[in-house]
Amino acid sequence: MSFSNDFLNIIDGKKVSSAISQPVINPSTEDVIASVPNATKEQLDEAIKAASTAFPAWAALPVGKRQHAMVELGQLLQKHLENFVSLLMREGGKTKDLATIEAMQAVAWFCEGGAKQSLPDEVLLDSPERKVIVRYVPVGVCAAITPFNFPLSLMVWKLAPALVTGNVVIVKPSPHAPLTAIKLVELAQQVLPPGVLNILAGDINLGKQLCEHPEIRRISVTGSTAAGKDIMRSAANNLARVTLELGGNDPAIILPDVDPQELAPKLFWATFHNSGQICVALKRIYIHEDVYDAVRDALVAYARTITVGDVSQPGVGVGPVQNRVGFKKVKSFLEDCKKNGYKFALGGEVDHNRKGFFVPITIVDNPPENSMIVQEEPFGPVVPLVKWNDEENVIRRANATVYGLAASVWGKDIKRAEAIAKRIESGTVWINESLIFHWDYPFGGFKHSGIGVEHSKAGLMSWTNTQTMTIHA
Structure with a gap:
């Protein structure tokens, strides 16, 4: 019907x-x-x-x-x-x-x-x-x-x-x-x-x-x-x-005991589902320096297997940004990264001759903490990866925002992950998962x-x- x-x-x-x-x-x-x-x-x-x-x-x-x-x-x-x-x-x-x-x-x-x-x-x-x-x-x-x-x-x-x-x-x-x-x-x-x-x-x-x-x-x-x-x-x-x-600027904290290959698909979809247009998508990913390169490379490799395009076509995994206003906003983040000389591990270039509001999956490689891409929410398929080595410092950085919608902690040491999660200032904190909702689970922001x-x-x-x-x- x-x-x-x-x-x-x-x-x-x-x-x-x-x-x-x-x-x-x-x-x-x-x-x-x-x-x-x-x-x-x-x-x-x-x-x-x-x-x-x-x-x-x-x-x-x-x-x-x-x-x-x-x-x-x-x-x-x-x-x-x-x-x-x-x-x-x-x-x-x-x-x-x-x-x-x-x-x-x-x-x-x-x-x-x-x-x-x-x-x-x-x-x-x-x-x-x-x-x-x-x-x-x-x-x-x-x-x-x-x-x-x-x-x-x-x-x-x-x-x-x-x-x-x-x-x-x-x-x-x-x-x-x-x-x-x-x-x-x-x-x-x-x-x-x-x-x-x-x-x-x-x-x-x-x-x-x-x-x-x-x-x-x-x-x-x-x-x-x-x-x-x-x-x-x-x-x-x-x-x-x-x-x-x-809005949110949702942090993810990656502990040094993760398996990068196992983690990469989970991080990808927690970040880029719906072209990153999810209020609780991962917006900044803090990765321990001991596994930073391995996690970055695994995430980039997985991202290269996903096609961005017209969702009516077969094989497309990520579609466009939903509207022209959002499209312009996301492009402004890419332009700011280029202007400041930040390194792209993947993506960064929009095809202006292509019809549709398409932004390539973009991963920014360790930009400064005070950068626009770390401090603000692009609401699109762009994410910064940032190194950390001190637990107190990364918790402070995760909380150093006016937002507090959701966050996540990823690692095999559940007690350590839970101890960190309890100190995150957000309405929802997931451990080793994300984007989980239920009518019996309270959902709101700090x-x-x-x-x-x-x-x-x-x-x-x-x-x-x-x-x-x-x-x-």
Whole structure:
């Protein structure tokens, strides 16, 4: 069963267009693959009114019925899985394997995460004189602002807990990758009552209007740190609550006891999956000097086996950067490396005659700690390798950043790796693995990498108000 060819806003269960539209570009070819409407302020008001009207009945449903709706949503997504995979490849520049992983993760988040999580009342005291109950009450009309790099799964990360706790949602997808989000919300109308889930495509102005709207009670955002700050400012007047999952400059620390050949593929995919456009991808890899050359050479050798190209072609392992803005940003990092004379162990040269937003897999060989490529996040297929020889020093360097989203430690001495991991200032620290997520594992950032967490009971609670009820006999 194929999707319809239209990509329209969904308000109160109905498809809605607008006078102004914006193109969506295939990053592999730079061809326009669709147009989506730019929602107006009036349409935003209509969507929020529809959501407000739908909220009381949805919140009053027994949680078991909302959980069942999550299962139905997951099954609907599974039924159309091939369509979602194809769309992710075209709008996101993802390989088929990666697009399939994303779509299947979204299915699981609905069918298992959303279907199993709940916040039952908690009895704190039950005596002859008094009973004290804690209730978790849905917030109301919420905004979900989603990014371009994982436009389907990161939206579902927000929708499953928001809906199962009884909230209603307005989704505002990235203008660079709105198509899969629109199609999921369109399909969801087969399961959800009108107004419970709405979607509005648009630019930064729509996002600002959404965040400033007095009836928006909560805003969940995945995006850059700069965007997160803007959203906090917009939300402040109405004291709308925010959860922000923002940028990162994620360090990996490689201990001297690793096996370079075994490690290389793991480091490669932890760094270059989705062309490095993952908020928790490895952004700077600190390698002990005893194994630096061996790890570098093994990583370069493995990287040479991976083809960068149009994801619709066979044998391609890494696709393009998703949009022109990101493409220009990544190129600025390469230009800075060249200007400062840093050595490339691999890559570094963009083919400007090639159509598509392609950046070669680039590995920068031991640049200075204060270099742009070490201190900032390129969000593309470029990574610096940096030597270390003193444990205290490398921990200090790993933490010497405004970011604190994720980190990893790699080595056979697990006790040493764990001791280092406990001193890293980030919301997630993986040991001998990376990019592992689960609806029961809290996920959030320290410092400028975010506020609050997604997933787990803590993430579920963030979609609710906590109410204490006391009953005097």
